[in-house]
Amino acid sequence: MNAMRTVVIDDTTLRDGEQSAGVAFSLEEKIDIATRLAKLGVPELEVGIPAMGAEERESIRILASLKLPARLLVWARMKSEDIQQCAGLGVPMADLSVPASDQQIQRKLGKDRRWVLANIRRCVAQARDLGLQVGVGFEDASRADPDFLLQAAQTAQAAGARRIRYADTVGIMEPFGVHAAISRLRDGLDVEIEMHAHDDLGLATANTLAAALAGATHLNTTVNGLGERAGNAALEEVVLGLRQLYRIETGVDLKKFPALSALVENASGEPLGWRKSLVGKRVFSHEAGIHVDGLLKDPANYQGVDPAAVGRRHTLVLGKHSGRQGVIQAYAQLGIALEKRQADRLLAEVRQFAVRERRSPDDRELADLYRTLPQHSSSPAQAETVLGERPQEVASHRLAVAA
Ligand SMILES: [Zn+2]
Known part of the structure; x- marks a missing residue:
């Protein structure tokens, strides 16, 4: 299905991601x-967002000067003075954002639909005169x-926009509705169409x-998925879902993603949830x-997603639900070969530990539990010398070999 298609x-991350409450990246982090x-x-x-001020514009200028192998865009409200600030930054394209819902047109801007259409014509022309390529972002699309949205998008196309953006600004869409809405725009337009989803219902990626x-x-x-409120897709x-589910390629290689994920996690000042798909601990x-x-x-x-696709490995941890084989494996990674009898005894200890402490024992605690056994065949000193090696990684080497 859809083989060879690309999106x-x-x-x-550097615009909506930074709009996440309490997040502000330093220039070094942005670079x-x-x-x-x-x-x-x-x-x-x-x-x-150039209109945010001189410091923001300077950081945009510096990012543009890096000449990265990526097209850069800036974001602006569809206002003449904001658009003016997008010029001269070395960034070729601007997304000009204008509300598309009557709710926001009337109750945020105090305007009407006719004003929106006229504003699109005027502002797209202004941005193009400044030498910018233009996307029109339909906020609250x-x-x-839907009839007005299509009319507004066709107005943007006629004015010379190369792209329109469908923003589910408040995160209320579901996949079937999105499919219908985008199909309708696709049929009525001859410009690029961009999806901008928010995760308020946990459906941004879908x-x-x-x-x-x-x-x-x-x-x-x-x-x-950093971004306003519950975040973005x-x-x-998205990259892995497109590839694994639909064979749609994006050209993005996630094998070195963990370092970027950790960088953004640290820069955002908030730890990621441990169950966050693909990147959670x-x-x-x-x-x-x-x-x-x-x-x-x-x-x-038991593998639906290959952890190697996102630069990760399977890890084995011991806890209340472990079995003898897991205990034998974990101690083998510490350099300790257990007999069955010892493994059963340690399994009981590990289960008690997990219930008592509400977590898995770490390497050192596993070695301590081993020392409490009446007799053991490897010396504790020997066990400690191999603690530096992450046992999970050893396990995953074996899993990789088995694969
Ligand atoms: Zn957004």
Whole structure:
């Protein structure tokens, strides 16, 4: 299905991602994030809002001067003075944002639909006169009258915009509705169509994939899904989802993604949830005895997503649901070969530990538990010398070999 189709990722970590409450990237962080995104093969980056001030414009200028192998965009409200600020920054394209829903047209701007259409004609022309390529971003498109949205998009096309953006600004869409909405725009337009989703209902990635299937040419993402409120569609989920589910390629290679994910996590000042898909600390960890045993026999038994696709590995942890095989494996990684009898005894200890402490024992604690056994065949000193090696990685080497 859709083999060989391509879509363009337009990552907005540095714009919508930074709009996340309490987030402000330093210039060094912006440079690092942009450089890493470009290195992974992300072809477009939305890098800021020129109207925010001289400092923001200077950082945009510096990002443009890096000559990264990615097209840069800036974001502006569809206002003459804001558009003026987009010129002369070395950035070739601007997304000009205008409300499309009556709710926002009337109750935010105090205007009407006719004003919106006239404003599109005037502002697209102004931006083009400044030498900019223009996208028109329809804010709150998901609550707009579909007939008016199409009319406004056709107005943008006629005025010389090369792209329109469908923004589910308040995050209320679901994939079937997105597919219908984007299909309608696709049929009535001859410009690029970009999807901008928010995750308020946990559907940002699903909605973004649906938009791609309906003919959207460009998709907005952010690293780790950072963004306003519940965030945007996560870059890693969209790229992997497109490839794994639909064989749609983006040219983005996620094998070095963990470093970028960690960089954005640190720069955002908030830790990522441990269950966050693809990047959360524990999403490739296995504890339950049945799963660990199955994985050790063949990773395909319990693997839907290959962790290597996002630069990660399976990890094995011990806990309440572990089985004997998991204990033997974990201690083998510490350089300790257990007899069955010892493993059963340690399994009981590990389970008690997990219930008591509400976590898995770490390497040192495993070595301590081993020392409490009446007799053991390896010396504790020897066990400690191998603690530096992450046992999980050893396990995953074996899993990789088994694969
Ligand atoms: Zn947004």
